Amino acid sequence: xxxxxxxxxxxxxxxxxxxxxxxxxxxxxxxxxxxxxxxxxxxxxxxxxxxxxxxxxxxxxxxxxxxxxxxxxxxxxxxxxxxxxxxxxxxxxxxxxxxxxxxxxxxxxxxxxxxxxxxxxxxxxxxxxxxxxxxxxxxxxxxxxxxxxxxxxxxxxxxxxxxxxxxxxxxxxxxxxxxxxxxxxxxxxxxxxxxxxxxxxxxxxxxxxxxxxxxxxxxxxxxxxxxxxxxxxxxxxxxxxxxxxxxxxxxxxxxxxxxxxxxxxxxxxxxxxxxxxxxxxxxxxxxxx
Amino acid sequence: xxxxxxxxxxxxxxxxxxxxxxxxxxxxxxxxxxxxxxxxxxxxxxxxxxxxxxxxxxxxxxxxxxxxxxxxxxxxxxxxxxxxxxxxxxxxxxxxxxxxxxxxxxxxxxxxxxxxxxxxxxxxxxxxxxxxxxxxxxxxxxxxxxxxxxxxxxxxxxxxxxxxxxxxxxxxxxxxxxxxxxxxxxxxxxxxxxxxxxxxxxxxxxxxxxxxxxxxxxxxxxxxxxxxxxxxxxxxxxxxxxxxxxxxxxxxxxxxxxxxx
Amino acid sequence: xxxxxxxxxxxxxxxxxxxxxxxxxxxxxxxxxxxxxxxxxxxxxxxxxxxxxxxxxxxxxxxxxxxxxxxxxxxxxxxxxxxxxxxxxxxxxxxxxxxxxxxxxxxxxxxxxxxxxxxxxxxxxxxxxxxxxxxxxxxxxxxxxxxxxxxxxxxxxxxxxxxxxxxxxxxxxxxxxxxxxxxxxxxxxxxxxxxxxxxxxxxxxxxxxxxxxxxxxxxxxxxxxxxxxxxxxxxxxxxxxxxxxxxxxxxxxxxxxxxxxxxxxxxxxxxxxxxxxxxxxxxxxxxxxxxxxxxxxxxxxxxxxxxxxxxxxxxxxxxxxxxxxxxxxxxxxxxxxxxxxxxxxxxxxxxxxxxxxxxxxxxxx
Numbered sequence: 065x066x067x068x069x070x071x072x073x074x075x076x077x078x079x080x081x082x083x084x085x086x087x088x089x090x091x092x093x094x095x096x097x098x099x100x101x102x103x104x105x106x107x108x109x110x111x112x113x114x115x116x117x118x119x120x121x122x123x124x125x126x127x128x129x130x131x132x133x134x135x136x137x138x139x140x141x142x143x144x145x146x147x148x149x150x151x152x153x154x155x156x157x158x159x160x161x162x163x164x165x166x167x168x169x170x171x172x173x174x175x176x177x178x179x180x181x182x183x184x185x186x187x188x189x190x191x192x193x194x195x196x197x198x199x200x201x202x203x204x205x206x207x208x209x210x211x212x213x214x215x216x217x218x219x220x221x222x223x224x225x226x227x228x229x230x231x232x233x234x235x236x237x238x239x240x241x242x243x244x245x246x247x248x249x250x251x252x253x254x255x256x257x258x259x260x261x262x263x264x265x266x267x268x269x270x271x272x273x274x275x276x277x278x279x280x281x282x283x284x285x286x287x288x289x290x291x292x293x294x295x296x297x298x299x300x301x302x303x304x305x306x307x308x309x310x311x312x313x314x315x316x317x318x319x320x321x322x323x324x325x326x327x328x329x330x331x332x333x334x335x336x337x338x339x340x341x342x343x344x345x346x347x348x349x350x351x352x353x
Numbered sequence: 354x355x356x357x358x359x360x361x362x363x364x365x366x367x368x369x370x371x372x373x374x375x376x377x378x379x380x381x382x383x384x385x386x387x388x389x390x391x392x393x394x395x396x397x398x399x400x401x402x403x404x405x406x407x408x409x410x411x412x413x414x415x416x417x418x419x420x421x422x423x424x425x426x427x428x429x430x431x432x433x434x435x436x437x438x439x440x441x442x443x444x445x446x447x448x449x450x451x452x453x454x455x456x457x458x459x460x461x462x463x464x465x466x467x468x469x470x471x472x473x474x475x476x477x478x479x480x481x482x483x484x485x486x487x488x489x490x491x492x493x494x495x496x497x498x499x500x501x502x503x504x505x506x507x508x509x510x511x512x513x514x515x516x517x518x519x520x521x522x523x524x525x526x527x528x529x530x531x532x533x534x535x536x537x538x539x540x541x542x543x544x545x546x547x548x549x550x551x552x553x554x555x556x557x558x559x560x561x562x563x564x565x566x567x568x569x570x571x572x573x574x575x576x577x578x579x580x581x582x583x584x585x586x587x588x589x590x591x592x593x594x595x596x597x598x599x600x601x602x603x604x605x606x607x608x609x610x611x612x613x614x
Numbered sequence: 615x616x617x618x619x620x621x622x623x624x625x626x627x628x629x630x631x632x633x634x635x636x637x638x639x640x641x642x643x644x645x646x647x648x649x650x651x652x653x654x655x656x657x658x659x660x661x662x663x664x665x666x667x668x669x670x671x672x673x674x675x676x677x678x679x680x681x682x683x684x685x686x687x688x689x690x691x692x693x694x695x696x697x698x699x700x701x702x703x704x705x706x707x708x709x710x711x712x713x714x715x716x717x718x719x720x721x722x723x724x725x726x727x728x729x730x731x732x733x734x735x736x737x738x739x740x741x742x743x744x745x746x747x748x749x750x751x752x753x754x755x756x757x758x759x760x761x762x763x764x765x766x767x768x769x770x771x772x773x774x775x776x777x778x779x780x781x782x783x784x785x786x787x788x789x790x791x792x793x794x795x796x797x798x799x800x801x802x803x804x805x806x807x808x809x810x811x812x813x814x815x816x817x818x819x820x821x822x823x824x825x826x827x828x829x830x831x832x833x834x835x836x837x838x839x840x841x842x843x844x845x846x847x848x849x850x851x852x853x854x855x856x857x858x859x860x861x862x863x864x865x866x867x868x869x870x871x872x873x874x875x876x877x878x879x880x881x882x883x884x885x886x887x888x889x890x891x892x893x894x895x896x897x898x899x900x901x902x903x904x905x906x907x908x909x910x911x912x913x914x915x916x917x918x919x920x921x922x923x924x925x926x927x928x929x930x931x932x933x934x935x936x937x938x939x940x941x942x943x944x945x946x947x948x949x950x951x952x953x954x955x956x957x958x959x960x961x962x963x964x965x966x967x968x969x970x971x972x973x974x975x976x977x978x979x
Contacts, residue, residue, distance in 0.1 A: 080751045081704040081903070083716045106713060127707035127714055128898030129509065131890070153919060155509045162508075168713025314918045316889065319751035320945075322908075323887030324915060326937065328857070329944035334750065350860045352929030384896040503896060512892075515914040516876065519962075523880030524700040524907055528646035528690045531962050533673045541875035541962050555646075565874075566913040567927055572871045576671060576963040 080319045083125045083170030084110045088163055089145045095229045097152050098196065100137065101160065102145040103171060116140060117178035118203035119310060119338040123318050124148065124160065125170030132156035133315035133333070136174060137199035139206040146171075149199035149231065175318040177338045179204050180308060184280045188217045190271065192293050194264050194285025195224050198231050200310050200337070201284055209242035216278070219271060223249040223264035227257040247271065265292035268300070276301035282338075284310040291348065294341055307341035328353060358407035358506065361393035363427050365413030365420050366447055366475060370492040371438035372396050372412050378495050385499070388506050404430025408505055411484075414440040414447060414475045421472065421481060428482035433505065436478045437498065439491035439594040443563055446491075448475040448597035477597070486511065491561040491594035494546045514545045517565040518558050521549035530557060537577050537590050542568045542600070563595040570604035584608050615813075618821035619828055621802040625657045625683070628766070628794075631818045632727040637764055640696055641729035642689065647675060649689040651696070654729070661686060668774040668955065671964025684730055684798045687774040688954050692883035693735055696726050697763070698742060700907045702755045704890065709899040723758035731767045731792065733785030734777075734954040738883030739765075740791055744946045745886050755905070764811060767792035771835040773842035776955030778968060781847040784952045786839040797832040804832040847968045848975065849939075849949065855975050856940040860932065864973045869928025871965055876909035878957035878965075879934060884950050887915070910934050935967060 090102040105111035121135045132154065138147035152161045163169065191201050208218055224230045227250045239246055247267045249260035260267065264285065273279055281297045283290055290309050297307055313325035313332040320334030328347035330336060347353050362372050376397055378385060392402040409431035415421050428434055436442045450458065455473040459466040478484055488501055497513050504511035518540035522529065530536040530552050538557035546562035574587050591605040632639050641654040642661055649661050660683040667674045668687065678685050703719040743760065746753035770786040779785030788795040793812035796803040804824055807813045879885040889908040894901040908915060910933050916923035924930045942950035958966045
């Protein structure tokens with residue numbers, strides 16, 4: 065049975081291939097090679113109708129260059145601009161990086177499944193992210209901060225290669241103030257770093273758990289991080305059914321019709337990117353699937 | 354605003370067909386000329402400015418000691434060096450000499466062979482200097498050339514197709530001539546770029562765009578041999594404009610050594 | 615509804631009545647030494663007196679002893695070419711003063727009448743309906759063509775060595791999914807009606823009631839196709855057997871023979887993978903997003919962050935076969951294979967999926 069709630073998800077208007085025109089309202093440089101783009105719809109009607117759930121993504125379109133699937137890292141309660149934190153890597157993101165404020169591009173979305181917030185209400189929640197894996201979880205953090213009472217303990221375990229590549233550092237105080245227990249680590253230490261050194265799953269190894277059976281773990285990051293986070297969670301007695309992950313594949317159409325992002329029986333774009341770990345487990349260890 | 358990139362075109366052993374593709378761009382040529390400064394292009398202009406150059410297109414293979422030295426000089430003056438065409442990327446049709454007796458050719462063709470200074474082999478540019486990008490084809494596709502130039506000017510990665518000729522045949526509705534008529538065809542081994550012209554005109558693919566990624570020539574030749582194709586025909590099929598490309602070369606040499614044993 | 619009988623000479627009336635109704639009739643015709651699907655205007659363009667002889671990696675036309683119009687099996691083309699065209703424009707973007715104007719293409723979709731659709735091909739269209747029309751998103755290009763098309767099916771009266779529709783429960787008898795279905799006899803056609811559009815058209819044709827002999831002859835002609843099918847694919851538990859054997863050594867072995875040339879996926883009537891190209895002028899002021907057929911056999915198809923996920927031929931062969939025969943069940947509730955045998959015939963090195971499946975499952979049992 066499909067565990068991701070897909071029926072009530074926001075779907076784009078009738079022609080899923082037609083991009084909306086958006087402009088860059090603001091650019092926040094985050095760390096080297098990573099910026100957050102705040103996008104605004106040109107058509108106010110489209111802006112009014114646009115809704116997304118934490119975990120979903122948009123296709124950003126640079127005419128003449130192509131599209132790229134980028135997770136929404138905005139506050140889902142926002143109604144003016146929609147933020148995407150983007151690492152400059154391929155052609156689309158390189159071209160995007162050259163557009164300044166006021167630059168124009170296309171947007172299709174939102175697409176994909178979302179984090180199961182409803183299932184986490186009243187429970188302990190641990191968000192685990194590595195590197196550029198934090199942006200798809202940031203809308204969850206905003207959502208939780210706004211509805212903090214509805215959850216039991218909430219921890220964010222986040223790591224990056226070096227301390228200076230940790231994203232959203234300016235927001236950490238606000239998250240902590242909102243009652244989120246933030247633990248940071250870096251693979252390699254750096255000047256002035258007093259935090260933990262080591263990979264992210266080690267943070268989970270050490271995190272005290274009030275009640276493993278009532279703990280949810282949601283994770284996003286490189287596949288190797290997901291693998292070891294799952295191992296750690298299972299070792300700590302967290303039930304397999306409580307583990308959720310956000311997967312990455314070559315998403316092109318975003319609507320399950322082009323075939324590129326298949327992983328076993330899943331269209332990652334349409335059935336994912338957020339999956340219960342149970343559904344991914346048979347396929348994650350198969351090479352070249 | 355930075356200055357326009359300086360573009361130069363250099364020719365080695367070749368027929369000039371690939372550099373003519375640039376002139377063949379017609380409508381787009383003016384736009385190209387507007388986006389770059391063409392400072393060295395013997396086919397198009399008598400203007401010959403010295404380096405260094407931002408973008409260098411190299412056509413042709415290395416077949417003489419002089420050219421072997423000259424390509425070093427070209428490389429030293431090139432910020433981005435791109436080879437264009439089968440000669441520059443794989444040695445071209447003239448690399449057939451690599452399997453023959455070069456001295457014997459000289460004696461047969463020239464009255465005074467001692468005046469001729471040439472190498473025993475025709476080799477790709479990449480065998481002599483580092484190459485930043487290889488544009489395949491005999492001749493190259495002008496659309497691909499434009500795409501690479503535009504991408505370079507925009508500072509992004511060129512988007513050239515990574516699939517084989519068979520896909521293009523199927524998209525255009527050509528019936529497979531190997532399956533329906535038993536005609537040996539290089540299509541399953543060859544990179545796309547021409548739009549699958551030859552099979553649409555009842556001819557097997559000549560492999561003009563060189564080996565597709567991760568090709569397995571041995572499986573195809575094995576099947577064609579089983580179907581009764583003579584090994585010599587398959588060797589000739591492999592030894593065309595890209596015959597010295599490693600994947601094609603390896604298979605033709607294997608077929609020959611198999612025959613000899 | 616009982617069947618009717620149409621004299622052979624009156625098949626031309628069927629073509630003309632379809633054209634009267636604004637349909638372009640696409641039917642079998644000899645082209646490039648094969649029986650292809652193309653627009654036809656008269657029944658003289660049909661492959662009268664020809665058949666096809668097929669085996670793994672080989673297809674040849676051959677003269678028949680009779681004057682049958684539909685005395686062949688299936689050729690290199692499938693109806694997919696018309697419903698899910700190899701190239702289609704999805705969107706255009708034009709630079710304006712303030713940014714981009716993005717528009718859906720304005721298209722008058724063609725009205726096709728397909729003549730000579732086999733049972734396995736009806737099943738393939740049904741499968742693509744499921745993919746393109748019945749999921750959370752509808753493919754508008756497919757939908758526009760599919761909704762307007764008229765289907766004249768033809769029952770097979772013979773089979774090729776590559777056919778295995780009986781294993782896939784898709785044929786050879788046309789059961790549903792057509793407007794009209796024909797069974798060819800030496801003197802004419804038995805005509806069955808499958809829809810209102812079909813009965814409306816039938817009413818305009820000079821049909822009569824068939825004789826008992828004609829009914830029997832049609833039945834035995836159809837039975838002949840059933841008896842000729844020799845190839846089998848055991849589909850019992852096939853999904854589990856394939857998905858629990860993703861590391862079977864046979865994948866590696868098949869990967870050494872497979873050319874990764876994409877031919878099987880291109881001729882497959884259900885394969886639907888595609889990519890979008892940006893077609894732009896040099897200044898990139900006018901851009902067209904063009905969807906083209908693509909294939910999971912291409913190295914760059916799975917590329918993620920600059921690296922292909924399926925970085926060898928074996929992994930791509932495994933992806934195709936497991937998708938077609940196993941994970942298609944999870945995605946669309948049926949197999950993706952209809953047993954038409956095209957992938958066997960049109961593989962340039964004659965790889966036979968039924969053999970590969972048997973080899974993998976042989977070890978399982």
